[in-house]
Amino acid sequence: MTTTGAQQDGTGTTTRSLLWWGRRRSVALDVGLGLVSAFECALEGVGFAEKAAIPVPIGVLFGLVVGSVLVLRRRWPIAVVLVSIATTPAEMGYLMGVVGLYTLAASDVPRRITATLAGMSLAATLIVTFVRVRQDVASADFDPEPGAWYVPTMAGFMSLGLTAPPVLFGLYIGARRRLMESLRERADSLEQELSLLADRAEQRAQWARTEERTRIAREMHDVVAHRVSLMVVHAAALQAVALKDPQKAVRNAALVGDMGRQALTELREMLGVLRAGENDARAAKPVPLAAVGVAAAAAAAAAADDGPCLADLEGLVGQSRQAGMVVELAVQGEAREYAPEVEQTAYRVVQEALTNVHKHAAGAKVLVRLAHRAAEVAMQVENGAPDASGGGPAAELPSGGNGLVGMRERVLALGGVFVSGPTDAGGFRVSAVLPDRDGWGEQQL
Template sequence: MTTTGAHQDATGSPARTWLWWGRRRSVVLDVGLGLVSAFECALEGVGFADKAALPVPFGVLFGLIVGGVLVLRRRWPIAVVLVSIATTPAEMGYLMGVVGLYTLAASDVPRRITATLAGMSLAATLIVTFVRVRQDVQSADFDPEPGAWYVPTMAGFMSVGLTAPPVLLGLYVGARRRLMESLRDRADSLEQELSLLADRAEQRAQWARTEERTRIAREMHDVVAHRVSLMVVHAAALQAVALKDPQKAVKNAALVGDMGRQALTELREMLGVLRAGENEQRGAAPVPLAAVGAAAAAAAAAAAADDGPSLADIDALVGQSRQAGMVVELAVHGEAKVYAPEVEQTAYRVVQEALTNVHKHAAGAKVMVRLAHRESEVAMQVENGAPDASGATAAAGLPSGGNGLVGMRERVLALGGVFVSGPTDAGGFRVSAVLPDRVGAPEPA
């Protein structure tokens, strides 16, 4: 313990320390006990001086010094008990002995030292009490005289009465104090653990919200980018042939209108799902942060399981690109199977985004779409040749946000698949993905 300065009390506010005392009332208590003990020892020092043939002032001064040692009981409890044992033959310091034994038993001194000093105090008190009781019996006139058992019995009762109660009370108070400290430390530890759990729950909720926003952004990108890209391609073709071939211009205008309506329909469906979820959250009671992550994950799974594009729609997807003037070849290997909704939707989106990138960056290039149904997985590959700068769509000016490949990779990896993309030796570009037919829930990063 520090000798000076300040510390925090039970309420957490700074409190001044007084030497080795933690609180002011401890100073008052110990100083008061020291004064009472010094006064007691001073009175007992008069009798000690008479028996030892010493001057009375010397006995009084000796008693004051011995009794004042009790002030040090919190700092040096062993020294206080040793002084009380040493002064036991002088028949002084009874208060100091009782309080010293209590303080020693209640302190953090090892139990073997406490037991040793308590035994020494008991033995010293027993010897002095035995001699004093025997002297009193011999000097008194008893009728009849007490038996031989009287002196040791009285000496034993008095010595045990002066030694055992303070030791037992000190052991109880010390054990209770240590228990309270242990409970307080455990409460602080639990509070820290709860704080960590709350922080972790907040992190999981934030992760779930981020994942949900990313998923919605991917869906919006896939829907808008593909449909609008085809609309821009058809609009460019319409502009090129409007005067030369009115019939073809009318056909392209109709295709642009159909694609625009399809894009609006898909957007309305997605916004309807979002608004339905928002209305449910407004009508429901507030939920803890720990449940947000699970709710968002469940919403994502439910959204993935809704009616959406599947592998069966790839033929129509390829047909739309052909109508836009792209030369696309579709090859399907293996026997078609029914996969999980999220697998079907991810496979469709990969092919869709790859075709959209061809419209944007490789106008006029020939495209090969391969779809392979294997024993425990489904694989897809979209490969285009070198772009044709003279193609009808070369001047369409389609913008690119740079998120297409990133979104495809995130989709495939989230399902435990493999995604590879990169340029080919012939100057084209290849996108390949493999998805397992059984999908497990991805772990949070």
């Protein structure tokens, strides 16, 4: 395993790895410091050789080797500091000691190790400085003689000056670097979170748009399908009796006109609600998600407030009777007001069930049951087997197959229960139970 080799950067060019430095500027700085330290130790090696009574070239060579150790300060700061402490008695390597202590304090080495080595360096420097100052005082001719405090005070100041500043500055630089790295990591984390939030906001906006389109499609189906189905039934009856009973034909024609006008009125109301929701969405800019939510909520609330209610069931049943259907309405329990969306959903379920009878079971008898219970309202529409003489085939009503799906979606959206299926007698039954939301709110209060 080697530490050097060719590597390819993001631009496609091939560069050589820089060992443990990572940047050319760091290489130049450390090599420069190593050369200066080696030159310093070589000069100080001359004096060391004279004191140790060894050849000067050996002292110079020793100084060069010791000083060049500073090049390794980023990779092995502890080794650099230990070498500087070991050479302190030889009075060489001051630059190496200062830079080594700074690098050690700024690195990720545990603080107890840094404190121990800094203390050892301080003690070694204090001892050497104390001896050197005392020798200088003894060899010099002072008038008057300095006091006993002079030597330890000067030694203390000099040792602290060589040890404390690099350690404190290194601790500051290390703490600042770690703080910047922490802030950079937090910034990256926040950027990722913002990206996730933006994606989720876009998903919620898409979901809100999908829900609104589904609701609009369901409302259009409920409004148009029932009215147009009755209009087709009356038109078929009008065609059958036009020559035989002109008076009945006139009544049927009037009914067709009334139903057409009612369908147009309901369509205009729905379009008005949609335009109001669109205006609310534009007013809510520049927050797209809030605009979508406001528009959907406003449209849904307006549609629920302006839509039909349970009190209109009698008129709904009457329209089917006028179209020739035999319909019986049975109400159980004491009638009361429910939340607007509950009453509208109950009305739409009965309306769509009667529409399906017109489409698929012409001439069948129908029983509509409505039950007001303690905390819910239940409705059921059950028809018998189709009667071939009821004119069903002549009406030729198309079916998109979305009626039951829309009813189920409406009921389940309010937390209700929806069941539909054929009966043993050959007919069909639609049942739904809706919770009384106003009653729940009073219990929670």
